[in-house]
Amino acid sequence: MQTSKRPSSEDCTVFLATAIRAAEAAGTVLLEHARSGFRIDYKAAINLVTDADRGAEESIVRTILSAHPSHRILAEERGEDGAADSPYRWIIDPLDGTTNFAHGFPFYSVSIGLECDGECIVGVVLDPVRRELFTAVLGQGAYLNGERLRVSIIQTLEHSLLVTGFAYNIRETTNNNLDHFSRISLRAQGVRRTGSAALDLSYVAAGRFDGYWEVKLSPWDMAAGIVILREAGGVVSGFSRSRFSLYGQELVATNGHIHDQLLRAINQHPDPH
Numbered sequence: 001m002q003t004s005k006r007p008s009s010e011d012c013t014v015f016l017a018t019a020i021r022a023a024e025a026a027g028t029v030l031l032e033h034a035r036s037g038f039r040i041d042y043k044a045a046i047n048l049v050t051d052a053d054r055g056a057e058e059s060i061v062r063t064i065l066s067a068h069p070s071h072r073i074l075a076e077e078r079g080e081d082g083a084a085d086s087p088y089r090w091i092i093d094p095l096d097g098t099t100n101f102a103h104g105f106p107f108y109s110v111s112i113g114l115e116c117d118g119e120c121i122v123g124v125v126l127d128p129v130r131r132e133l134f135t136a137v138l139g140q141g142a143y144l145n146g147e148r149l150r151v152s153i154i155q156t157l158e159h160s161l162l163v164t165g166f167a168y169n170i171r172e173t174t175n176n177n178l179d180h181f182s183r184i185s186l187r188a189q190g191v192r193r194t195g196s197a198a199l200d201l202s203y204v205a206a207g208r209f210d211g212y213w214e215v216k217l218s219p220w221d222m223a224a225g226i227v228i229l230r231e232a233g234g235v236v237s238g239f240s241r242s243r244f245s246l247y248g249q250e251l252v253a254t255n256g257h258i259h260d261q262l263l264r265a266i267n268q269h270p271d272p273h
């Protein structure tokens, strides 16, 4: 592993520009497939992948490696790619919300995060349908189409609009979030399930949701969104307050004010009766 110094803000500006260029090209690929059609394959019973996922990923990886040939890649469909020993790793979900996309439900995104020495420093999430581009660089704030983002000021779970999601192995495990979902639905003002984790995180950053949790996420679902949320003043953790890991699967992401309340509600064990 190469040793590195922290990237300068000029470096980060270049990385952000690359991420935006890659996300916009991928967004075009997705919209073209949405218009002209695509083949669907099954990774598992309810886990789909389409030509659009693969085409968008191809385009993102090409854009990133032509700008930064010495960097590493972790992308959902292809796994590891690029150089072996760079401190920089791009973490890519070319189509977050594949099930929505495959059904013509227009809520999906492109998610591109950049890690440097294990820390997420750049995040870009693009909703190509609404033309909403969420961006952030560590220490430089979060933006939606260039406008500064702030999390909501909601103070209680009872007044919160929350969002969650379910993993593709929902039928095969009891750790499938249905227990948390039913318990928290009785506490919050509302709970939504949108089908795009990257947009869920970006929407908490924009104050459209007050909190989000999920039990089995992958790094590409979270890498970009957590930079955007933190830079908008939000808080990210696992199911305890301990340090968050991108590779730890559990995520609780809030406006900060309701974080402990949501953690308590998640960790409250169901009444045995």
Ligand code: IPD
Binding pocket: 093, 095, 096, 097, 098, 099, 164, 165, 166, 167, 168, 194, 195, 196, 197, 198, 214, 216, 217, 221
């Ligand atoms: C999925 C979405 C969904 C979440 C799932 C993810 P994909 O990603 O983010 O909202 O609930 O856990 O796997 O497969 O559409 O990229």
Ligand code: CA
Binding pocket: 093, 095, 096, 097, 197, 220, 221
């Ligand atoms: Ca995803």
Ligand code: CA
Binding pocket: 053, 076, 093, 094, 095, 096, 097, 098
């Ligand atoms: Ca995906």
